[in-house]
Amino acid sequence: MEGRVSLSWPSKVGTIVKKLPRKLDVLEGENAVFCVEVEEENMDVHWFKDGLKLRESHQTILKSFGKTHILVFVNVCHGDTGVVTFVVGRSKTSSRLRVKAARHSPPICPVGVEMDVDRPNSVLLSWEPAPTSQTTTRSVYVLERQEVGSQDWLRCATCDTATSAEVMGDSVPCEGDYRFRVCCINKYGRSGHVEFPKVVHLVPGPKISTPLQGCEVTEGEDALFSIDLSVMVTGTWFLNSTQLQDSQRYSIQQAKTQHSLVIHSTKVEDHEAELTFIANGVRDSAVLQVQESDSNKRVETGDPVVLYCEVSNPSARVGWFKDGVELQVTDGLNIQSEGNMRRIVIQSAEFTDSGVYTCETMGDIIKFNVEVEGELLYVIEVPEEELQKSAMELDPVVLTCEVSREDANATWYKDGVEVQASDNITIQTEGTMRRLIIRCAETSDAGTYSCQSGDNTYMFSYKTLMMMQTSILLSWCGKVHWFKDGLQVLETENVQLTSEGPYRRLTVLCGSAEDSGEYVCDTDGDSVFFQVTITGKILQGSIPGSFVVSRSGIVSFFGVSYQTNPSFLHYYTI
Missing domain, CATH: 2.60.40.10 (Immunoglobulins)
Known part of the structure; x- marks a missing residue:
């Protein structure tokens, strides 16, 4: 609003089609709305209150819609009472605004109360606001409880907007049967109480009456810990997160609500150990101090x-x-x-x-x-035959060493990397024996293994041996001879020559670089040549696969035809 001005009519004539009411009564806190309609659009109009020209603000809204003009006073109070005037051209219309104090009443009782008692040691209470309750004033719902046989109602919960609440057994002071009621409260007063229809039996949860206290003893003495709860429940003791059981070392007792733990013949190793007691909803801890005895x-x-x-x-x-x-x-x-x-x-x-x-x-x-x-040095003893190991693929491998003490720690390494137990690897401790077991050896398991205990380390060299095998399938049951580099191959512990029906097979059980060369299978003047090269752990042959020879003597291999001797089927495998 601006300063007071005199109401003088402009020279241009204007006509008000719809005038203001003579008076407008509103309640405190409501909005006062004034509306007029003029003869033409885009006319120069003005609003006044008690002779002061009005300007738009957060509490005063001035709007025009064609020929309609609106004034709104937001959230009026008693001080807004006065005369409102609308002026257009030489025409004006006025209205007296009267702001009356609102008549406030206490809130109305909630309705639709319900009680769900089908819960373990708790009850769910719900209700609904009264249909005619005022929504402009903030209200809260207050729940109260009463133990059956008592005359006192005690507040147990307060809800701002929620219309339900769960009351747990842990919230009541003692075991008993309880009834509940609810009411609504706002700044103007309190509604009546509505009592819920049922009674529920609640049992309080435990609370700590006397907490655990730290205990300080001399090595060899007994240490006593005790805790007293509000109700009688079962509890559990822990020492550094390890659950304790009643034994010769630990005496665990319960006398009604009091729980006690005695640690017999304490040791220096028990110093600063944490004792924890846990029951239903209760947890408490204390520290054991053990002083070293002079003896x-x-x-x-x-x-x-x-x-x-x-x-x-x-x-x-x-x-x-x-x-x-x-x-x-x-x-x-x-x-x-x-x-x-x-x-x-x-x-x-x-x-x-x-x-x-x-x-x-x-x-x-x-x-x-x-x-x-002091630092303990564990001596490792390893049989000489254990230091060099070799095995066929898929065979088990066992590496063994012995330490001087049963409590010695031993760690296994492969090529400098610590070996971890797995589905195929077992690390075994039995007395002073330490073993590493590979259940099913593979080529990748070959390498240098070591067992370390204290400052002592022993190295193992293990290699996986591969089997070289060649075979042919004859179309007739003839006799064959095998040659390597022009010399006939005879059967030994490492070389097997087998005949199974039409098959003729040469098998080198443990192939090595010395087994490389040209192998020939000769039968009745017909020959098949195999060029075999063994490099490290990889076995290579000049014919990496198989081929079929027809009766006509034509070899088919990967789509290419070659001329050869009488028909047979050749396999070359590793």
């Missing part, structure tokens, strides 16, 4: 070891023993006595210094456990 010494190789005790009489004599054998002063061992203190000192501990030490006097004995830790 248990763990040192590294080369470190000094000092064992001491105190006697009541400075003149008392004591004896020091290791594994039952009395100790004497040596270059590396000192036995000292100062006042009431008795002490032995090992200057530089070695692995052999590990053992049980005792200090004995007048029937009293004090025991010390000493463990000298």
